[in-house]
Amino acid sequence: MIRSDKLTARNFxxxxxxxxxxxxxxxxxxxxxxxxxxxxxxxxxxxxxxxxMQLELLKPELIQQELNIQSTVVIFGSARIPDRASAEEALEAARASGDTVALQRAERRLLMSGFYEEARRFAALITAETLEHSHPLYVVTGGGPGIMEAGNRGAHEVGGRSIGLNIVLPHEQRPNEYITPELCFRFHYFALRKMHFLMRSVALAAFPGGFGTLDELFETLTLIQTGKCRRRPILLFGKDFWSRLIDFDLLLDTGMISPGDEQLFHYVETAEEAWALLKKEYDIGLPASAAPQQE
Structure with a gap:
């Protein structure tokens, strides 16, 4: 009898x-x-x-392979946008203080908190609707507070796992409490972190944000525009914010981007609108008779 364990034993x-x-x-x-x-x-x-750099590429990659994570939806957005309950508390405190500047700031933060709630509901929809799917979608965020927390929180609240890609900063970014512990990664290199955002993503949702959000959004747009990565839905939550921030018409009129480049993204306002777009793009939940037939 051949001892297979001896045939396959390690040599070193x-x-x-x-x-x-x-x-x-x-x-x-x-x-x-x-x-x-x-x-x-x-x-x-x-x-x-x-x-x-190689280790930072491999560690998150191997762990996600081991957990069979294949498809993700990335949520970008500001760390400074609070949840509605916190924003309401801050507004009450500002009113009591009599400080008009603080009151204006608190009113603005309450208005922006609507995006936190949409990110939270969007992540919950993605997770709940695909939890039992053969290829579930996992929410990925930058792992911090604000919109990032909202994404991880939405997935957590419906019983799903989600990923957080934290980054070492001079003022330490603490991971939010809703990230799945075994999927809470920490990066030194921004470039490797951004690569992991895109490696498994089937869609990206950008909520209002500052320099970091713009960096992540424009790198994604550039990679798709230049053909360096495959095209996928890019959802900009809040048309009023994004159209005021970035004048895409000016880029078209001056020839800085080509006609059709403005179609690389979609404006959306609600979690339901964004999820409907993804369902249509990937035939998620459609009966076989309703799904587009392959040529």
Whole structure:
């Protein structure tokens, strides 16, 4: 009888086994003696940047593969937009203070809190509607507060998992409490983080935001416009905000973008409108007779 376990046995110890072996030193070994991959002081040297970048690409990729995460919907937006309950509390405090500047700011934040609630409902719709699907959709956010929190919260509230891609900042960005713990990642490199936003995404939703949101949105638009990645729905929540912020007509009129480039995105106002667009794009939930036939 052939012993298959012997035929498939490892020829070499694993790295984990090697690093667990006792050393010849009774106390901490000198730096030069440490295994290179177990020596964090060595790994953070400037010359090791290419290795760190590769590790930052691989770690989230391998974990998502192991959890069979294939398709995601990315939610971008400001960290400064509060939920409605918090905004209402801040407004009451501002009214009591008699500070007109604080009152104006609180009124503006309450108005913007509507986007938090739409992001929350949109994430809940995505998650609940595809939870039992053969290819469920997972919400991905930047992992912080504001709109990011709303996305993770919506998925969490309907019993789904969601992903948070945090970034190390001078003033530490704390992960929001609604991210699925095993899917809460932390990045050093913005570029690798943005790559992971796009690697599995089938759609991107951009809510009002500042420099970070604009950076993420325009990188996505550029990659699609230049054919570097496949076309997918880009949903801009709040036409009034986005059309005032970015004059796409000016870009067309001056020839800075080509006719048709303005069709790379869609304005939407509600979670239901956005979800209906995605359902139509990917035939989600349509009966076989209603789905477009493949040529």
């Amino acid at each position: 110890p694993t790295a984990q086994e090697e690093v667990s072996q006792p050393t010849a030193f009774d106390t901490n070994p000198p730096d030069a003696y440490r295994l290179a991959f177990a020596d964090t002081d060595f790994l953070v040297r400037p010359e090791l940047r290419p290795v760190r």
